[in-house]
Amino acid sequence: MKLTLRVWRQKNAGAEGAMSTYEVDGISSDMSFLEMLDVLNERLILAGEDPVAFDHDCREGICGACSLVINGDAHGPERTTTCQLHMRSFQDGDTIDIEPWRASAFPVIKDLVVDRSAFDRIIQAGGYVTAPTGSAPEAHATPVPKADADFAFEHAECIGCGACVAACPNGAAMLFTSAKVNHLNVLPQGAPERETRVLDMVAQMDAEGFGGCTLTGECATACPKGIPLVSITGMNKEWLRAARKVGKR
Template identity: 60%
Template sequence: MKFHLKVWRQKDANAPGTLENYEADNIPADASFLEMLDIVNAGLTGKNIEPIQFDSDCREGICGSCSLTINGVPHGPGRGTTCQVYMRKFKDGDTITIEPFRAEAFPVQRDLVVNRSAFDRVIQAGGYISERCGSAPDANSVPISKVIADEAMDAAACIGCGACAAACPNGSAMLFVSAKVTHLGLLPQGKPENGRRVLGMVRQMDEEGFGNCSNYYACEAVCPASVPAAFIGRMNREFTAASVKEIVGMNV
């Protein structure tokens, strides 16, 4: 297959950056989007042009490393990560625009590579449980109902790729934060610190310069892990409850 690419090229974090045109020729229909870029890069290297820089790691849709906004949609067409987009999804001769994930809290480092460490700092502010170390407890020693376990698992599916913030017109990370708050908050191990967790993570999210939710639900539409936006509602409720406790002077 053959494609016309418009790719964002940016020398470093401070350079202005611009869209450059490239031709992708002889692309197998079953190549993944990243493999297509690998082929293009091999060609560029032969012509002594700096290859296009982009993030990737597992290439099987579970690590959350790959990013790329393809034709204005983070992770491109269909549900899933960029590495799971195959070129057969496009028509032969299509023009494809590739831009980095855009959000003020995700500064572009180079070309299509963005710095998503803001998410790490949000996790450090409460995206964990304080459990004693030691050997793993016996399975089923703490009974958890199937309904709760399923719900927590749906939230835990979040791979922290940042597509939600990249798709959001407000650059808001609320789907990511709500997934973490829900996943840990539903389970008995995470419950004791629920209030502190939601306060800490939301405050860190604000600190990092993510925007506010306007309930556009673009995040939910692009999320490769199908995290539902209803979790944002749940986080709002938990945050309000924890704030009320804090205001009246209860221990949170």
Template identity: 75%
Template sequence: MNITLRVWRQRSSGDEGRMVTYQVEDVSPDMSFLEMLDVLNEKLTLAGEEPIAFDHDCREGICGACGVVIDGVAHGPETTTTCQLHMRSFDDGDTITVEPWRAKAFPVVKDLVVDRSSFDRIIQAGGYISAPTGSAPDAHATPVPKADADRAFDAATCIGCGACVAACPNASGMLFTAAKVTHLGSVPQGQPERDARVVQMLNQHDEEEFGGCTNIGECAAVCPKGIPLDTISQLNRDLLGSLATGSAE
């Protein structure tokens, strides 16, 4: 396959940035999208040019590092991570546009790499439980109903890639925050901090200058882990409950 790539190039956070077009020849349909970028980068390096910087780590769809917007959709045309997207999803001769996540809370570091530490700060604000240290407790010391465990696990699969923010017309981080609130709020271990958690995490979310959620649903449509949209309603329920009892303070 021969592909024309339009890639966002930006030398540093201070640089203005621009789209640059590259031709990539002899692409195998079985290559992953990142491998195709690897091939291009080797060529660029050999030609003495600066290779395209992009985030990647596990390359098996579980770390959440490799987020880029491909042809206007976060992680591209398949609902998965960019590393699990293969060139067979494109046609020979296609022009593909690759851009970084776009949000004020995710400033571009270089080319396609953005700084997602705003997510870490939301987790620090409330995405934890208090557990006594020491030897591991017995596995069944705290019984958890199967349905609750499943729901917690579904929400816990969030890998923090940031596709929800990238896809959201408001650049809101609500699905990410809601996934964490739902995950920890669905199990007994998360109950003591439940009321405070939702308020603290949301305050941090707003402080990081993510946009407000208007229930559009683009986030859940692109989420590679299929975090359900109703986690946002769960977050709203927790918040309204927390405000009603005044227990958040």
């Protein structure tokens, strides 16, 4: 495959960025999108140019490191992570636009790499349980109804990649935050912090400068792990419940 790539190049956080055009040839349709970028970078290095910086780690679709907005879609045209997107999703001769996540809470560090530490601070605000869990506990020690376990697991699938923020026209982190809140709030281990968790995490989310939810549904469409839009509804419910309870104290 021969492709034309238009890639966002930006020297550092303070520099002005722009789209640069590159031609890549000899791309196999079996390559992953990141392997295609590796081919581009090898050529850039050989030519003595600065390679394109992009985030990646496990390349198995489970770590949440890779990002990239490909042709306007977070993680590209398939419902998966960029590392699990393959070149067979494109046609020979295509022009592909590659941009970083766009949100003021995710500032660009270099090229396609953005700073997602705002997510870490949201987790620090309440995305944990205070009960000492030690090593994996005996499964019957704390009974969890099957439906609750499934619900928690569905939300625990969130890998914190930030595609929801990138896709949201308001740069909101509601889907990410709701995945964490729903995951822990439904389990007995997470019950002691049920109210403070949702209040603190939403407050941190606001403090980081993420936008608000206008229910466009773009986040859930972009999510490689299929966290549903109704998670946000669930978090709103938890937040209102917590605000009422804490208000009475």
